[in-house]
Amino acid sequence: MELLVASAIGILTAAGLYLAMRLRTFPVIIGMSLLTYAVNIFLFASGGLTVGAPPILSDAATYTDPLPQALVLTAIVISFGMTAVVVVIALGAYLGANDDHVNDLDEKEGQA
Amino acid sequence: MSLLLIVALPFLGALLPGILNSAGRQACAGGTLAVTLTALIGLISNIPDLMAGEVITQRFEWLPALGLNVTLMLDPLGAFFAALILGIGTLIIIYGRYYLSRNDNMGEFFTYLLLFQGAMVGIVLSDNILLLLVFWELTSLSSFLLIGYWKHLPEGRQGARMALTVTGMGGLAMIGGMMILGQIAGSYDLSVILQNREAIQSSDLYVPALILILLGCFTKSAQFPFHFWLPHAMAAPTPVSAYLHSATMVKAGIFLMARMWPVLSGTPEWSFNVTTAGLITMVLGAVIALFKHDLKALLAFSTVSHLGLITMLLGTGTAFGVLTAVFHILNHATFKAALFMSAGIVDHEAHTRDIRRLGGLRHLMPITAAIATVAALSMAGIPLFNGFISKEMMLGETLETQLFGPHWLVPAIATFGALFSAAYSFRFIVHTFFGPKRDDYPGHPHDPNAGMWFSPALLVTLVVIIGVAPFLVEPLVKSVAGAVLGGVYAVPDYHLAIWHGFKTPLFMSIIAVVGGLILLAIHKGAQAAWDATPRPEAKTIFEGIIAFFAGLAEKITATLHDGAFTRYAAILSLTITALAGHAWMTGNSGGRVFEPQPMTEVALLGWVALVAATLFLVFKHRDRLVALILMGIIGTVVSVGFAYFSAPDLAMTQISVEVVTIILLLLALNFLPDVTPAESSAGHKLGNAVVAVLGGLGAAALTYHLLLGDFVQNSISEYHLANSYKGGGGTNVVNVILVDFRGFDTFGEIIVLGIAALVIYALTETLLNGPVRARLLNRVPDKPLAGDRHPTMMVVLTRIMMPVVLLVGVYIFLRGHNEPGGGFIAGLVVAIAVVMQYMASGFAWASDRQRYPYHGIIGAGVLAAGLTGIGAWFTGHEFLTSSFGYFRIPPMEKFELASAMGFDLGVFLAVVGAVMLSLESFSRLARRAHVPDSDYPMDIDPSREEETPNQEGAA
Structure with missing residues (x-):
């Protein structure tokens, strides 16, 4: 089970990094979203993987670690806010210059 | 008066000059003066206790976890310096009132001055070395403001920058030194550190700590090789030079060396470093001072030289050296402040400080001439003035000091320095005030009004009184010296007197004075020789070093950050991976x-889907719509999971x-290209x-x-699980x-x-009001518009769904404390319900029915959360402590009400507002683009059949 989660995080990270290194704004935003998933799952996993023991107090004997969940919950919502800000910046840049390259024009030859 | 108040008064009072500025110059200066005088009187009120042998302390916890506490201590050493700071401060304020011209902003000046004064008093009264460091940095900052007070002068700005760079770097070094010292002693309180002489001196870290602290002291007190900033700081108005750069701030380094003397001194490392630096500084400063034409530059280098003298005395590590140092601090403060103020008067009246354009002023400004002459003679070490006594004691001390082998070396160097010291003092007197009256002064020199010469006159009176009757200050000097010695040595049984018989120091003094007179006589030739000698210019070297590092930084930045985001991303990921690998x-x-x-x-199935x-x-990301769909799958x-x-x-x-x-x-993709080109x-x-x-x-x-x-350490989660119901009244942890x-x-x-939502809103507004607007209006959609922009099915469905979804939202919100749910989730659900209306029925229709602006909803949310938190204050708890209780309204079951509910409501509102404001902003862009947005909720566009715009652009 641990291997599945760890490899999923690894694949999401790799895909996120690869897309974040693309030359246009849209794939970069998608890449950063993938990285957000990876980071959120990573933070969540730091509390350990437990099946069927939600941190809702009842008669149960064990509960999973609630703290990472609380941290990740706000992180998910905040990441929406951050994505929205990045998107509006990207959109503004594209609408203003009709160009959605992330790199400065001078450096473009070297990257293309 | 309590020590805290004495320290706080100048800081609080710093508000006054700014307020009183508009009430006139008299009120502004008067207010400042009142603040300083009150602090001075407060200090004096503590003197009786001090004389009874008490050390007055005051203690408040500030950050006990860091060892940083507001602990203040008043002992004779602190009181001596505080009296100098406040006493000379009083005189400087009176002088400054008349010195500043009508064009200068007096309120600003006195505000800076009081800030500086408070920081300085803070240094000398601190018992906690971390607190001391805070004040230490504050003096560097306020000094920066004061040196650069005349912002229009490039020299002022450059001088201020140089001073801040040098003293600031010294301050950084000192922070390190103090940290080490605190670690060795196990406490950051001076009173504890001073008891740990053996432990500190035997520690392996003694030498690093010593060197770091000395770096701080040397930079602040302008010791070689850091002396160069002080002359450039003379671009400041003269009251600042007199106050900071001769009487007080530059003595902060000296003060600290004296303060730390019991624990740091007495080792070979201390003696070698401190004595050598002091000796070099003393001679170097004296020699350069003789050849400076600017009166203030001459005085600046002479200050450097005298600071070197005091440093050297502290370096010798003997009780007599300390006694002499303390006495000379007092003497130097009196005559040097008077000299600076005289130089300021000359500058003010004659409109030049260039000594080559002066001379003969004795006839035109006799009072100033008298004051300056007495002060300068004291500086030269002429009997009947206080400088003579301490200088002779210094020469006596050098006879006991041995450095680099030969016995005669230190006394010879000291005499050589004293000789130049006498020479520049004589030059100051003779070339400015004596000689024939000239007719080419840039101004019309005459004695200023009494307000301006009162302060230096008072100081030279002290010069003469101490010079004639040194026994008057003997108890003071001895008690301060006793505080410096800190019980390591006894205060020497020595009497301050003019005449000690025909002993070696007297002959050394005579050599110095006679040599000084000869040097003055041959000054012209010496000056020519000096001018012809090539020598390193400190300012050029300093600027070279700065330019080198700036260039280096630029080069590194340009290599790493060349404007290509792709590159930063690669560098960043590689670095993090490499560090993690390490x-x-x-x-x-x-x-x-x-x-x-x-x-x-199940897990495997999910994994396969995700991967x-x-x-x-990754392989299909070029098709952006497909990419979004795939991202949705991943998120799901x-x-x-x-x-x-x-x-x-x-x-x-x-x-x-x-979903959101x-x-x-999707809204963004509406405007961006559909395909990422390869x-x-x-x-x-x-x-x-x-x-x-x-x-x-x-x-x-x-x-x-x-x-x-x-886990490496025990998790705090157990606490949360155990106290969630007991303390927080909820079962959803x-x-x-x-x-x-x-x-x-x-x-x-x-x-x-x-804030993120507001940023989005603001950016959208900017876009809509800028050139983008025209582009949006003229934009032709690259896909054909849908025939029915607001499909009937969807409209009907969303409207039916709306109350259901809202109910679900309320339900999720209400049960959140005990079951999965809460403000965040409920906020998102409600936002989705509203967004559905926008999508189905159109922007115009939806926003017509939107009664409260989303900004307001965000604000109300933050306010509700904040007010709930503040509510805890009324029950005597800390901010955001929640309380809860169980209630029963007859027909219903018992239910719980928690104040956390109010907080969660705030979260809910803020989330709804933020999500909606972001999405609404995006759709506003879209609305401008497709001009005809119908007000009718259900509309079918019949024109679709006739013309299909831009069909080629469809992918």
Whole structure:
């Protein structure tokens, strides 16, 4: 089970990094979203993987670690806010210059 | 008066000059004067206790965890310096009142001056070395403001920068030194440190600590090789030069050496470093001073020289050296401040400080001439003036000091320095005031009004009184010296007197004075020889070093950050991976603790879906719509994963955020190209892939290791689980953590979210009001518009759904404290309900029915959360402490009301407002673009059949 989660995080990270290194704004935003998933799952996993023991107090004997969940919950919502800000910046840049390259024009030859 | 008040008064009083500025110059200066005088009187009120042998202390906890506390201590040494600072401060304020011209902003000047004064008093009264460091940095900053007071003068700005750079770097070094010292002594309180002489001097870290602290002292007190900033600081108005750069601030380094003397001195390292630096500074300053034409530059270098003298005396490590140093601090403060003020008067009246253009002023300004002559004679070391006595004691002390071998070396060097000191003092007198009257002064020199010469006159009176009757100050000097010695040595049984008989120091003094007179006589030739000698210019070297580092920094930045985002991303990921790899190789990770859990089919299925979607996304990302769909799949799997691993709250949050994110990206995609063109070369892609795979492997390895290892320290989660119901009144621990245990974090987070939404709104507004607007209006959509923009089915469905979804939202909100749910999730659900209306029925229709602006909803949310937190104050608890109780209204069951509910309501509102404001902003762009947005909710566009705009552009 641990291997599945760890490899999923690894694949999401790799895909996120690869897309974040693309030359246009849209794939970069998608890449950063993938990285957000990876980071959120990573933070969540730091509390350990437990099946069927939600941190809702009842008669149960064990509960999973609630703290990472609380941290990740706000992180998910905040990441929406951050994505929205990045998107509006990207959109503004594209609408203003009709160009959605992330790199400065001078450096473009070297990257293309 | 309490010590805290004495320190705080100048800081609080610093507000006064600014306020009184408009009430006139008299009121402004008067207010400042009143502040300083009150502090001075407060200080004096403590003198009786001090004379009874008490050390007055005052203590407040500030950051006890760091060892940083407001502990203040008044002993004779502190009181002596505080009296100098406040006493001379009083005189400077009177002088400054008349010195500043009508064009100068007096309020600003006195505000800076009082800030400086408070910082300085803080240094000398601090018992905690961390507190002392805070004040130390404050003096550097306020001194920066004062040197650069005349902002229009480039020399002022450059001088201020140089002073700040040099003293600031010294301050940084000193922070390190003080930290080490505190670590050795086990306390940051001076009173404790001073008791630990043996422990500190035998520590391996003594030498690093000593060198770091001395760096701080030497830079502040302008000791060689850091002396160069002081002359450039003379660009400041003269009252500043007199106050900071002769009487007080530059003595802060000296003060600290004296303060630390009992623990740091007495070792060969101390003697060698301090004595050598002092001796070199003393001679170098004296020699350069003789050849300076600017009166203030001459005085500046002479100050450097005298500071060197005092440093050297402290370096010798004997009780007599300390006694002499203390006495000379007092003497130097009196005559040097008077000299600076005289130079200022000359500058003020004659409109020049160039000594070559002066001379004969004795006839025109006799009072100033008299004051300056007495002060300068004292500086030269002429009997009947106080400088003579301490200088002779200094020469006597050098006879006992041995450095670099020969016995005669130190006395000879000291005499040589004293000779130049006498020479520049004579030059100051003769070349400015004596000689024939000239007729080419730039101004019309005459004695100023009494307000201006009162202060220096008072100081030279002291010069003469101490010079004639030194026994008057003997108890003072001895008690201060006793405080410096700190019981390491007894105060020497020596009487301050003019005449000690025909002893060697007297002959050394005579040599110095006679030599000085000869040097003055041959000054012209000497000056020519000096001018012809090439020598390093400190300013050029300093600027060269700065330019070198600035160039280096620029070069590194340009290499790493060349404007290509792609490059930064690659560099960043590689660096993080490499650092993590390094930690992995070298760190000690404690080994495995847990056995892996068995894989289940459900988990495997989810994994396959996630991996497939991710890989597909990487290869198909060029088609942006497909990419979004795949991202939706990934998000869904993630949220199912959360649910599977016992995190229902996360699952609900993730799925609702997923919905709004996809809507957001769809709105953006409306304007962006549908396809990402292939631009990267194969090699480039391969490079990126390598970096990405390395990062991914690192992340996977780290997670795997983390999952199978145990915590290094006990987790605090147990506490939360145990107290969630007892303390927070809820059974959903995650929600209780959010609204109660870590409510302050959440409060910050909803504010951040609100700010993000406002940023989006502001950026959209800017776009809509800028040139983009025209482009949007003329934009032809690259896809054909849908025939029915607001499909009837969808409109009907969403309207029926709306109340249902709202009810679900309320339900999720209400049960959040005990069951999965809460403000965040409810906010997202409600936002989705509203967004559906926008999508189905159109922007115009929806926003017509939107009664409250989303900004207001965000604000109300933050306010509600904040007010709930403040409510806790009324029950005597800390901010955001929640309280709860159980109530029963007859027909219903018993239910719980918690104040956390109010907080969660704030979260709910802020989330709704932020999400809606972001999405609405995006759709406003769209609305401008497709001009005819019908007000009718259900409309079918009949024109679609006739013309299909831009069909080629459709992908």
